[in-house]
Amino acid sequence: MFYEEPVFRPPSEANSLILQATTGCAHNACAFCGMYKGKMFRVRSREEIQRDINEAAAVTGGRVKRLFLADGDVLAMETGDLLDLLSRLNRAFPYLERVAGYAGPRDLLAKTPAELSRLRKAGLQLLYLGVESGHDQILKKMAKGVDAAGMIRAGRAAIEAGFTLSVTVITGLGGREQSLDHARATARVINAINPHFLSALTLMVLENTSLYHQIKAGKFTLLTPLESLREIAWLLEDINLSGCLFRSNHASNYLPLKGKLNDDREKLLALLKQAIKEPGRAGLRPEFLRGL
Numbered sequence: 001m002f003y004e005e006p007v008f009r010p011p012s013e014a015n016s017l018i019l020q021a022t023t024g025c026a027h028n029a030c031a032f033c034g035m036y037k038g039k040m041f042r043v044r045s046r047e048e049i050q051r052d053i054n055e056a057a058a059v060t061g062g063r064v065k066r067l068f069l070a071d072g073d074v075l076a077m078e079t080g081d082l083l084d085l086l087s088r089l090n091r092a093f094p095y096l097e098r099v100a101g102y103a104g105p106r107d108l109l110a111k112t113p114a115e116l117s118r119l120r121k122a123g124l125q126l127l128y129l130g131v132e133s134g135h136d137q138i139l140k141k142m143a144k145g146v147d148a149a150g151m152i153r154a155g156r157a158a159i160e161a162g163f164t165l166s167v168t169v170i171t172g173l174g175g176r177e178q179s180l181d182h183a184r185a186t187a188r189v190i191n192a193i194n195p196h197f198l199s200a201l202t203l204m205v206l207e208n209t210s211l212y213h214q215i216k217a218g219k220f221t222l223l224t225p226l227e228s229l230r231e232i233a234w235l236l237e238d239i240n241l242s243g244c245l246f247r248s249n250h251a252s253n254y255l256p257l258k259g260k261l262n263d264d265r266e267k268l269l270a271l272l273k274q275a276i277k278e279p280g281r282a283g284l285r286p287e288f289l290r291g292l
């Protein structure tokens, strides 16, 4: 298999075959993201991808159940090309149960409902959407490429086409200056999307991002660990979802949490409040063990 490094995947794709259909991110502009800064976006050629499919099929005997289409936004591919790829995957891997990929909000909005529905029926099943914030000003400052209304339209389009939708939000993305506003506005957008999975990451800043320079210039203040926990509590207080699996067990988070929303909200809030009250006993992840 050929991989143009670095390659990223969501934690829940740890057991999936990773196939690079594209490299880099077509947007590649978010102020907080350094994932693909060193990579030019491109759709890999049909031949390049087929070589990887053949190799993986030979090594596994076709027994691949889960497959993740990297890199940053597979929906940037032309619909016809992606449909062709999905059909080749289904032929090469007859036991395939799940094909997943990252979806940028602008790429979701660029596809018609009929195109999304065809992709879903062709086997693309799970999409990961980085909502990050529901606050218009923060989304603009972070150059996410859409406002809150656009993010809701993108998320709803995925769900209405039948995809399983997993969304991420970033604790601390409004800085100390807009922590409460960020939490409240993000809860509103998540409620409107009503995703199947919700993950909260905690902001970590790499030196190759424009956010790093904003911090150095004193224009953005990072949250302390306890401020981060308080912001997650504000978010959860306003969340109103039915049967969404919530996780904050990413390596960037100080306190791992997991539960079903709304059912487990009070339990999660109680854990957060206890951790804020007695951080020494909460087993918070130390700074040196945090990661992206």
Ligand code: SF4
Binding pocket: 025, 026, 027, 028, 029, 030, 033, 034, 035, 036, 072, 104, 130
């Ligand atoms: S956060 Fe996602 S959309 Fe934004 S630059 Fe990074 S990979 Fe691209």
